[in-house]
Amino acid sequence: MYDLVIKNGILIDPEKLTRRKGNVGIRNGKIAAVTQSEIHGKQELAADDKIVCPGFIDIHGHVDWNTYCGELSLRQGITTTVGGNCGLSPLDIEAFFAVQEQEGFIVNQAEMIGHSMSLRQAVGAIDPLQPATPEQLALMEYAVEKAFEEGACGLSLGLAYAPGSSDEEVFNLSRLAARYGRVVAVDTRMRTEIDMYSLVEAINIARKTGARVQISHLVYQYGTGVVGEALAVIDKARAEGLDIRFDSGMYTQWATHIGAVLFSEESIALNNWSLEDILVITGKYNGKRLNPEIYRDLRENHPQTSVVVFTGIEEEIYMALNHPFAMPSTDTGAYAPGEGHPQIAGSFPRYFRRMVGERHELTIMDAVRKATLLPAETLGFHSKGRLREGLDADLVVFDIKGIMDKADFGLPDATPEGIDFVVIGGEIALAQGKLVNTRAGKAVRCTKPVYDYNI
Ligand SMILES: [Zn+2]
Structure with a gap:
């Protein structure tokens, strides 16, 4: 018996570059089984032929x-x-x-x-x-x-x-x-x-x-x-x-903040941007393109305002x-x-x-x-990014046909569609758009060298 089982998904293994139908069993925050066999858990999520991957x-x-x-x-x-x-x-x-x-x-x-x-x-x-x-x-x-x-x-x-x-x-x-x-x-x-x-x-x-x-x-x-x-x-x-x-x-x-040196007059000229290319995305001019007055006001008085360059x-x-x-x-x-x-x-x-x-x-x-x-x-995250037994049970279940971003300028935080479940450290964090656990995320400390130093 597992703590959590994700059933009947299309499992993508990014190491082997394979896709196959199967189930994932999770115990103590780790992936404990990646299998075609029937398995059971105290909690079960139906993946219904959606993608299951790290x-x-x-x-x-x-x-x-x-x-x-x-x-x-x-x-x-x-x-x-x-x-x-x-x-x-x-x-x-x-x-x-x-x-x-x-x-x-x-x-x-x-x-x-x-x-x-x-x-x-x-x-x-x-x-x-x-x-x-x-x-x-x-x-x-x-x-x-x-x-x-x-x-x-x-x-x-x-x-x-x-x-x-x-x-x-x-x-x-x-x-x-x-x-x-x-x-x-x-x-x-x-x-x-x-x-x-x-x-x-x-x-x-x-x-x-x-x-x-x-x-x-x-x-x-x-x-x-x-x-x-x-x-x-x-x-x-x-x-x-x-x-x-x-x-x-x-x-x-x-996007970045308007106060950056990057938006000095010299840098704007050097990069061949015009003020019209730059849209304000926070604060009192949110949604407006820059003109000389807005540019001056923001640079002088509101340098933390975010802008995007088109x-x-x-x-x-x-x-x-x-x-x-x-x-x-x-x-x-x-x-x-x-x-x-x-x-x-x-x-x-x-x-x-x-x-x-x-x-x-x-x-x-x-x-x-x-x-x-x-x-x-x-x-160098050795226990993440892989669909393998013994590694961290950080997983996502999504519909490759239905996945869709809904965010746009003016509506930048719109929730995407097609993400069914997100599991972090074996805990269900998000289920069908609802936040389930907002404390499942852990610190990821790097303690070992990721590559050899040989210069
Ligand atoms: Zn950045």
Whole structure:
């Protein structure tokens, strides 16, 4: 007798890349049986020929304890979210995990330590256009080592948010990540229409330090007509033996706060954006495009207001996610209900609907692999992202024919359709759209090197 049984599903195994009908038995929070035989549990869920697979791992998010943001992730089938991206993270990683270990959370959380905003701020390197001093860098090195000791799964860089960061800063901190066998997630600078410099710069981190580099939301950086070129640069680096991977969103528009240096007049001109390309998605101008007056008011008085930039080309999304080392991601963040970018509620359902159901870009097995096993391997989550006995019972049951994102600009938090059940650590967290357990999520600490350091 199992604690929980998921019956009569189409089981997708992302390791073997197989699909077969069967049942999953769960005991003590772990997958205890993956079988074609009849099994019984104290609780049983009827999968009714829906897909049953490991829960999705969102390798690039900013949930960071925001319950509503976590709920929108769960409703997409995400069981583990990776926070602290883009150079923005809590500084006390031990406290972050300790609270989750005591109280639980709506989804599992892993965490990066963020350089460009958080660490720099903490050591007094507050001017984003100036490099840190040697003393400040030494303090950051100490903080990064401490974060890795406490279980941070990687270092995140947001080079566009601190363009003054020196090579020394970037390389010294990344070298620590390499030594601990952790990933370096790089939100590359925005100079996208000009050249591949920003991507080559990120790849150089791998070349110079030996770190595994995860390029953040590739389509948001290069989906303006140069994704093909970016993929060629990545493939060439991989052929050289550099460990470069990337994640990508499902939208042609990306979001951040208007106060970022990225939206200085110089940077807007450099990137060839017009104010009309930029839509406000929070606060008093929510739903309006920028004009010179709104731009000035927001930059001066409301720099935390979120905006999205409409410059992407849809085909480039699919091109990017077809790459064997591409993983879907949300870039989700905390917004008040009714505000924000549809990526917060729609990304994974949109990925499965478009990439598998509508466009047949990926088989269901490969689509699941990219959303589960590949991020788990990339980050070193050894007990997640796999449908195997003895591993964590983080699972999702969904209808590949019915899965559908409903979120859009103006309705960014609309619940997707087609996700029947989400199970986290053996507990039913979501059933037919209803939240069942909002404390099933656990801390995901990384304690071992994910790859060998040999430079
Ligand atoms: Zn981000």
